Amino acid sequence: MAPPKGLYVAALVLIIGLFTASAHAADWIKLQSPHFELFTSQSEDAGRQALAHLERLHAAFRQPAASPGEAFPPVRVILFSGFNEFGFYSPGGLAKAYYAKPRMGDPNRNFIVISGFDPESISILNHEFSHLVSFENQCRFPIWFEEGLASFYETLEFRDGQMFVGAPHEKHLKLLRNKNFPLIGLGQLFQLTYQGRRRFADDHMNALYVQGWAIVHLLSTNPKFAGRFPEFQRALAAGEPTHEALGRIYDTTAAQLREDFLLHIKQPGATAKAQPLPSTVDPSTFQRLPMQPWESRLATTELLVTLRKDVEAEKDYTDLQREFPQVPEIDEAFGAFKEECGHKAMAVRHYRSAIGKGSRNPETYLRLVTLQGTGDLNQAFSLLDETVRQQPENWNMRSSALHWALRHRRYDQGASYAGSFDTAPRQAPFEFHLAAGTAHLRARNPEEAKRFAARAKQLAADLADNGQADALLANVETALTRLHAADRVAASVGLPAHQPGNADSPAASAPEDPALNVDRSQDLAIDDQRINQTMEVFVRNRGGKVVEGTLKELRCAATEALLIVAAAEGPIAVAIDDPSNILITRRHQHQPNHDFRCGPQKAERVKVGYQPSVKGARVGFLRILEFEP
Numbered sequence: 001m002a003p004p005k006g007l008y009v010a011a012l013v014l015i016i017g018l019f020t021a022s023a024h025a026a027d028w029i030k031l032q033s034p035h036f037e038l039f040t041s042q043s044e045d046a047g048r049q050a051l052a053h054l055e056r057l058h059a060a061f062r063q064p065a066a067s068p069g070e071a072f073p074p075v076r077v078i079l080f081s082g083f084n085e086f087g088f089y090s091p092g093g094l095a096k097a098y099y100a101k102p103r104m105g106d107p108n109r110n111f112i113v114i115s116g117f118d119p120e121s122i123s124i125l126n127h128e129f130s131h132l133v134s135f136e137n138q139c140r141f142p143i144w145f146e147e148g149l150a151s152f153y154e155t156l157e158f159r160d161g162q163m164f165v166g167a168p169h170e171k172h173l174k175l176l177r178n179k180n181f182p183l184i185g186l187g188q189l190f191q192l193t194y195q196g197r198r199r200f201a202d203d204h205m206n207a208l209y210v211q212g213w214a215i216v217h218l219l220s221t222n223p224k225f226a227g228r229f230p231e232f233q234r235a236l237a238a239g240e241p242t243h244e245a246l247g248r249i250y251d252t253t254a255a256q257l258r259e260d261f262l263l264h265i266k267q268p269g270a271t272a273k274a275q276p277l278p279s280t281v282d283p284s285t286f287q288r289l290p291m292q293p294w295e296s297r298l299a300t301t302e303l304l305v306t307l308r309k310d311v312e313a314e315k316d317y318t319d320l321q322r323e324f325p326q327v328p329e330i331d332e333a334f335g336a337f338k339e340e341c342g343h344k345a346m347a348v349r350h351y352r353s354a355i356g357k358g359s360r361n362p363e364t365y366l367r368l369v370t371l372q373g374t375g376d377l378n379q380a381f382s383l384l385d386e387t388v389r390q391q392p393e394n395w396n397m398r399s400s401a402l403h404w405a406l407r408h409r410r411y412d413q414g415a416s417y418a419g420s421f422d423t424a425p426r427q428a429p430f431e432f433h434l435a436a437g438t439a440h441l442r443a444r445n446p447e448e449a450k451r452f453a454a455r456a457k458q459l460a461a462d463l464a465d466n467g468q469a470d471a472l473l474a475n476v477e478t479a480l481t482r483l484h485a486a487d488r489v490a491a492s493v494g495l496p497a498h499q500p501g502n503a504d505s506p507a508a509s510a511p512e513d514p515a516l517n518v519d520r521s522q523d524l525a526i527d528d529q530r531i532n533q534t535m536e537v538f539v540r541n542r543g544g545k546v547v548e549g550t551l552k553e554l555r556c557a558a559t560e561a562l563l564i565v566a567a568a569e570g571p572i573a574v575a576i577d578d579p580s581n582i583l584i585t586r587r588h589q590h591q592p593n594h595d596f597r598c599g600p601q602k603a604e605r606v607k608v609g610y611q612p613s614v615k616g617a618r619v620g621f622l623r624i625l626e627f628e629p
Helices: 013-025 044-061 083-089 119-136 143-155 170-176 186-191 202-221 229-237 242-250 254-266 295-306 310-323 328-340 344-356 362-372 377-390 395-407 411-418 430-442 446-459 463-492 528-542
Strands: 029-032 036-040 075-079 097-100 111-114 157-159 162-165 273-276 287-289 545-556 561-567 570-576 583-586 605-615 618-627
Touching (some): 044 157, 119 143, 143 229, 186 242, 229 242, 295 310, 344 362, 362 395, 395 411, 528 605, 528 618, 561 618
Parallel strands (some): 075 111
Antiparallel strands (some): 157 162
8 A cells, every 4th residue: 555645744742752752762673685675673583584475475476477577676674563663654544564665865765664574464565565566567557456466465375385376365255245345336446546546435445455356366367367367467567448458358348347257256266376486585594784773763764754744754853863963864864855845955954964974975965966056066976986886786876877967967977877778677667768868869879879769668658758758769860860971971081980979989079180170061961852851751750840930049047948939920949958969951051060159149030840848938849940041
């Protein structure tokens, strides 16, 4: 169950103090297994047993029959010693565990929070781990399937080196067989959304879980459906609507499925199926890590931030600063919290304090630079370089470094952080591949950029993602076309290919040799027909748009430059994101070195070809600028 989005504010500060004091009074330990980091106030034995179960789940969910899983980053687990201690860090209601993504900090450091570990809590842990796998693998399941699949895995058991999957869920069956239980029509169930789940009535919330379980159990265990269930699961994970997947894969509808559903409630007809586990888990091999006295408190305070209990989190951070005045990690976390809350001045203060206490966290330096516009950016990137060099397999850090490099226009560094397409992790998300493609394109590695952009296109989750991937691919194709044309021209005058402009060539970063500074405008001269073909292809094949008008001004801001053109329908603004990625012609000849200067422009008639991307005042990004004769 994901934590609620709304702000949770305690009524009495005294009660807050009593609860937090109780949690902090407990003795916490830190354990590490191959795929998990666990903080617990339970006994060490209970912590090791919880980790052992999680490692078995990790092995089980890597099985093709269990779930469509890739490896995912190490997960932090917070294991409390009972509901009394857990209650203050609960999302509310009767929840005893939850999976969540952090509200701030590293977006890849997801965590599972558990009220306690005992035989009765295993099914709850199974449920939340199923959510973890779905979200880590970017599955776009509809909510009925997401909760139904998690409920399906509640009955998973490990015995004698095997796992047993598919046992009927007796508690859910008891509810479904109750004549007074309000069933939801399957058509309505399949249309329920995540956004509307908080508005569900209690009986609909119950039906979401129990009916979701029953349909998943029916499709995955009944011989009539089970053979194509993996295909159905993959279709939903990719975002295909339920009714379309049912029709395409099973040639059925929600109305037709209802008869099978009602029969399945009466006679589930399936017992748990045994599957071998690939390896054994030995809890004694898990490492107990040394832990500073502030670490567990900082971890639980971050839970409060994620649950949007901001008043309580503020108090905890203040207490931690007072009790541990020389710990930069506390200032870093407090600064990130203040920044997330919109209190930028306070965030700057905390980041400066962390650096003054010896912080070696590159993100702290970069955040400070971003917030106040000054600071040692070179020092920040030096730390990033060092971190990536020391942890080349830490793709969370590499991804973070990549995005920082793009934000500060360090494209060569961004490309180095991204690495090559062949070495990138398969589970890296859309945002990573899009950023990697952008970095390589700006660093003049269009071939590598094309591979990342094509992968981003495959991972696009919606129309907005698809549009960004298409725009990047179009820019890459333009860069490749220009590169090939430059190679042909270079060859015609006896120069090496990719000179200048190849990121692999020393001349790409070194000052140009005057002897090689050849005026190629005549070599690239184009006639009216070729200009029209360029505009036509840009509009037809790349989704571009063209407008005619008169140049007015170039507005230069901190984040982008806007070229203002007075058109018949009024002034329009197109952004210049990369001057090297713009085709400029004058008198039907290519003009490779147009000087874009900020301020008023000479009133010349132009045709502007732009890639649509509406944000604020801009209508898109400049791709073709044709000065009319």
